[in-house]
Amino acid sequence: MRLSGxxxxxxxxxxxxxxxxxxxxxxxxxxxxxxxxxxxxxxxNLSIFFILWEIWTSSGGxxxxxxxxxxxxxxxxxxxxxxxxxxxxxxxxxxxxxxxHSFSNLMIGLGIACVxxxxxxxxxxxxxxxxxxLSPYVWAxxxxxxxxxxxxxxxxxxxxxxMQITIxxxxxxxxIIINAWAGVKTTEKSLLAAAKVFGANRRQLYLxxxxxxxxxxxxxxxxxxxxxxxIGVIIAELFGGxxxxxxxIQRSADTFNSALMYAVLLLLVVMSLTLIQLTRWLEAYVAPxxxxxxx
Amino acid sequence: xxxxxxxxxxxxxxxxKDLSISYxxxxxxxxxxxxxxxxxxxxxxxxxxxxxxxxxxxxxxINAVAGLVEPExxxxxxxxxxxxxxxxxxxxxxxxxxxxPWKTVESNIRIPFEFQNLGISIxxxxxxxxxxxxxxxxxGFEKSFPYELSGGMKxxxxxxxxxxxxxxxLLADEPFAAIDAMTREAMQAELERIxxxxxxxxxFITHSIDEAITLADRVVVISYRPGQIKEIxxxxxxxxxxxxxxxxxPEYSKLREHIWRLVKDEAFRTTKGD
Numbered sequence: 001m002r003l004s005g006x007x008x009x010x011x012x013x014x015x016x017x018x019x020x021x022x023x024x025x026x027x028x029x030x031x032x033x034x035x036x037x038x039x040x041x042x043x044x045n046l047s048i049f050f051i052l053w054e055i056w057t058s059s060g061g062x063x064x065x066x067x068x069x070x071x072x073x074x075x076x077x078x079x080x081x082x083x084x085x086x087x088x089x090x091x092x093x094x095x096x097x098x099x100x101h102s103f104s105n106l107m108i109g110l111g112i113a114c115v116x117x118x119x120x121x122x123x124x125x126x127x128x129x130x131x132x133x134l135s136p137y138v139w140a141x142x143x144x145x146x147x148x149x150x151x152x153x154x155x156x157x158x159x160x161x162x163m164q165i166t167i168x169x170x171x172x173x174x175x176i177i178i179n180a181w182a183g184v185k186t187t188e189k190s191l192l193a194a195a196k197v198f199g200a201n202r203r204q205l206y207l208x209x210x211x212x213x214x215x216x217x218x219x220x221x222x223x224x225x226x227x228x229x230x231i232g233v234i235i236a237e238l239f240g241g242x243x244x245x246x247x248x249i250q251r252s253a254d255t256f257n258s259a260l261m262y263a264v265l266l267l268l269v270v271m272s273l274t275l276i277q278l279t280r281w282l283e284a285y286v287a288p289x290x291x292x293x294x295x
Numbered sequence: 296x297x298x299x300x301x302x303x304x305x306x307x308x309x310x311x312k313d314l315s316i317s318y319x320x321x322x323x324x325x326x327x328x329x330x331x332x333x334x335x336x337x338x339x340x341x342x343x344x345x346x347x348x349x350x351x352x353x354x355x356x357i358n359a360v361a362g363l364v365e366p367e368x369x370x371x372x373x374x375x376x377x378x379x380x381x382x383x384x385x386x387x388x389x390x391x392x393x394x395x396p397w398k399t400v401e402s403n404i405r406i407p408f409e410f411q412n413l414g415i416s417i418x419x420x421x422x423x424x425x426x427x428x429x430x431x432x433x434x435g436f437e438k439s440f441p442y443e444l445s446g447g448m449k450x451x452x453x454x455x456x457x458x459x460x461x462x463x464x465l466l467a468d469e470p471f472a473a474i475d476a477m478t479r480e481a482m483q484a485e486l487e488r489i490x491x492x493x494x495x496x497x498x499f500i501t502h503s504i505d506e507a508i509t510l511a512d513r514v515v516v517i518s519y520r521p522g523q524i525k526e527i528x529x530x531x532x533x534x535x536x537x538x539x540x541x542x543x544x545p546e547y548s549k550l551r552e553h554i555w556r557l558v559k560d561e562a563f564r565t566t567k568g569d
Contacts, residue, residue, distance in 0.1 A: 188393075190389050190392075194389060199383060208409070288442070
C-alpha cells in the first residue's frame with residue numbers, strides 16, 4: 001500500500017476487528033522534501049546560475065556583444081515568442097515565426113526518417129541478404145559527417161525547404177535504422193526458442209517477439225534521431241535559407257544582436273531537452289522492464 | 296518407483312536411435328559434433344535426468360526432442376512419430392526463464408494458447424491458466440510483470456506456462472540453475488509433486504548431482520565431445536524425495552560417489568585440449 005502525504009493507512013482495532021483506514025494526516029516536511037527535492041534543487045541551481053550571469057554581465061566586466069545580460073536574453077526570448085512580424089515584412093525578428101518553421105521542418109523530417117528508417121532497420125535485422133547488401137551503405141552514411149553533404153544537397157535542390165528537410169532526414173534516419181536493426185539482431189535467443197517451442201510460426205515470431213522486443217530500441221533510435229535531426233535543422237538553415245532558428249542565429253550575429261542569439265540558443269536547448277524527455281517517458285511507458293534493468 | 300518396471304507393453308514416449316547432432320563452425324571450417332550415436336528410450340511417466348560437463352550436448356538432445364534442432368543422422372521419435380518440429384505434446388522450461396518481459400504473468404502463461412490453435416475455448420483457457428497459477432502458487436501475481444518477480448517466482452511462471460497445455464512431455468534445461476539453494480529444494484519438491492500428479496514424462500538437465508538423484512528415475516551421464524551416453528544409472532530411492540532427507544540414506548552416498556566419478560572424468564577432459 002502506497003502512502004501519500006494526505007492519506008495514510010492506519011491499522012486500528014474497531015469492534016475487536018483489525019481494520020485498515022485511510023486517514024488524513026497532512027504533509028510532513030520530510031514527505032514534501034522527498035517528493036520535490038530534485039525540482040527544488042534544479043530550480044535553485046538554475047536561478048543561481050542566471051543570477052551570477054546577470055551580476056557578472058551588468059557589472060560591465062564583459063563585452064555585451066559576447067555575452068549579453070541574462071535579463072536582456074530573457075526579454076528577447078519573451079518578446080520573440082509573444083510577438084509576430086507584421087504582414088509583408090521582409091525579415092521577421094520574431095522567434096515564434098522561425099521556431100514554427102524549424103519545428104515543423106524537424107517534425108516532417110523525423111516523420112520521413114521514421115517511415116524510411118524503421119522498416120529498413122527491421123528488414124535488415126530480419127533478412128541476411130538485405131542486411132549484407134544494405135549494411136555497407138548504412139555504415140558509410142552513418143559515419144560520414146552529414147555536414148559534408150550539405151553543399152551537394154544545395155546543388156541538387158537549391159535553397160529550398162526540400163533541401164532542409166532532406167538534410168534532416170539524412171541526419172536522423174541512420175540512428176533509427178541502426179537501432180531497429182540492432183534490436184532485431186539482439187532479440188534474446190531464449191525468447192525466440194520459447195516462442196517456437198510453444199508453437200509460434202515465422203510471422204508470429206516477428207510480430208509477437210521480435211517487434212515488442214525491438215520497440216524500445218526503435219524509440220531510443222528516434223531519441224538519437226531527434227538530436228541529430230536538430231543539428232541537421234540548424235546546419236541546413238545556417239547554410240542556406242531565409243527562415244528558421246538557424247537563420248535567425250546567423251542574422252542576429254550579423255546585426256550584433258547577441259541577446260537574440262543567446263535567446264535562440266536557450267530555446268534550442270529547451271526544445272531538444274523537451275523532445276528527448278518525451279521519448280524517455282514513452283520508452284519508460286512501453287518498456288518499463290528496461291528502466292529496471294538500467295538501474 | 297515401479298512404474299519403470301511394469302512397462303512391458305508400453306511403447307517408449309521418446310525414442311532416439313543413433314542420434315547425432317553437429318553444428319557447422321564456419322570460422323574454423325570444421326564441424327562440432329555435439330552428440331554422437333545417442334540411443335535412449337524414455338517410457339511414459341519416467342523422469343530422466345541428463346548430467347554431464349558443460350558443452351557436452353545435453354541441451355542439443357533436449358532441443359532435438361523439442362523440435363528446435365534437426366538431427367544430422369539417426370532418428371528421434373516422440374509417441375512413435377519422428378519429430379518434425381515443436382508440438383503441443385511437448386513443453387519446455389528454460390534456464391533463463393525466457394518470459395516475455397512485456398507480458399504479465401497471466402499473459403505469459405497464455406502464450407502457448409496464443410501461438411497455436413489447440414481448439415480450447417477461451418473459458419477453458421482461462422480456467423487452465425488459473426489452475427496453473429494455483430499449482431505454482433502465484434495467486435495475486437497474475438497482473439505482475441516478470442521484472443517485478445524474484446528468480447524463483449519467474450521460474451514458477453515458466454513452469455506454469457509449460458504445464459498449461461497439459462503436455463505429455465516436459466523438457467527442462469537447467470531450470471533451477473539460477474535459483475538459490477533454499478528455493479531450489481522447495482521447487483524440486485514441487486516439480487516432483489506436479490509431475491507425479493499428471494504422470495508426465497520428463498527430461499531434465501542439471502549440473503547438480505544432488506538434484507539429479509533427488510529427481511530422477513534414471514540418470515543419464517553424457518561424455519564430453521562427442522557427447523555419448525557414458526552410463527545410465529537407475530535411482531531406486533523411495534518417493535517423495537527431499538534432498539536433505541535422502542542424503543541421509545546409505546544408498547545415496549554410493550550413488551552420488553558413482554555418478555560423481557563418471558562426471559568428474561568428463562569434466563576434467565573439458566579442461567584439457569579445448
